[in-house]
Amino acid sequence: MLATPGPLPSAAVEDGWAFEVKQDGQRAVIYLPGDGTILLRARSGTDITTAYPELLPLAHALGTRSAVLDGEIVALDDRGRSDFERLQQRMGLAGSPTKAARMAGQVPAHLMLFDVVHLDGRLLTGLPYAERRGELEGLRLAGPAWSTPAAITGHGAEAWEMARGAGLEGLVAKRLTSRYEPGTRSKTWVKIKVHRVADVVIGGWVPGRGWLSGLPGAVLVGERHDGLLHYVGSVGTGWSQAERIRLAELLQSAPADTCPFTQVPPVTGARWVLPRLVGEVRYTSRTRGGRLRHPSWHRLRADLTPDDLT
Template structure:
């Protein structure tokens, strides 16, 4: 079940919602059949179990109780906040168990659990959020690599918002107390309320940098997927570290293409085109009337998403 971008519910009705901190990690479903094994799948359905060996003991914690749990895999910084850049060092290692085990010691992953879809051999997706939340909390899932963060209920939406903003967190999730769990649906019963305007974009080209950035991307040209087409959304040249530019340069060279992937060729001198397969997340202030991003800056690569996930 996916959340819809939105704003805080009005104060008059916020007691009908629960508020959870929005974690900045990799969404995952955890399948625990009750036989001591665990299967972890990403949002795309890929088996990522070998990438996170520290999550396997969760199967022993629940014993013979079968369950399917929903959560976010994160890597925590020194403040205990989820840090996607740290987590990127753990992602993509499902095919290298030895490397994953080595990285687990350096960058531990932590599973933040927030919902349950199946428990004790029966689906619970039809139950309202409050009942599912009660079932989840009743499992007592607190361990070395997993936890069940608190949900705030009542007339506390504004206070929760101030809390996450002052803490420098990504935002809030507001979930209607009566909502059922809708697998595969982007529902308005779940709202994601971000501190900054963020957009998922597809990289379609780049412009070489100058001076100390010679040979590296000075800016990337990005677009947004609509109705199966990639529409140009703007040029982004800020928000990068040197390490980011060096890493991205490798991806761009391997994805080089002869033709522009956008519906219209952007009026950018010296542009080089790439296959539209790299997804990134950008911050921006507002949009122009034509949908272009104003004052965009780079936030991060999204290796957990494919362009088709954005349609």
């Protein structure tokens, strides 16, 4: 079951919703048949059990009880927040158990459990979220590499401020009456991301294809530090058609022969421009190298020049 992007439920209805921290990792379904074995499957259905050897002891956590659990495998940073960039070092190692075991010592994975869909031979998908959550918490699953993070009923605004202040990715709001709908992106689960804003300088663009021919498919942006323009990412979403056409006119009027960034971005087909246009973009987080994650265009800042950002 997948969540639909949306706004925070209003105060008038928030008592009918539970709020969980949105984790940034690899979604997994965990099969515990109760015979001392465990099977982890990714969203694609791929068996990823051997990629995460630190989760193998979970096979014994329920004794002979059987269960199918839903959760997110994450790698935590030094502040206890999920860090997808760190987890990427662990992903794709199901076919290399020796390397997976070595990486487990360097970048430990942690399983955040948030639902139970089958328990002791009973299919629970027809039960409301509140009842499934009660079943999950009753299992008391807390171990060296797995846990059951708290869910808060109501108090959505407070949960949101906590997530934003802690630098978390966001929240997932789940209607207390919602059934579990496998394979469905449901409006009874809503993911609300914490978006951050940055003022950036456009240093290049990549032409679009098809109906976007002649228009920017993406702009290459940077931030000014110590008088230099450092590349922070490519932005390819967030424009209306009118905004894209206007931006194309501005970009085509300011071509440059050389790349204005301190290092040439590894982008095929890039066209450079004089770094004089400032834009405001929204993003969810940054990589350790400073790149923007999930950036989207917000607006052109005609009121700012690159010199205003130094």
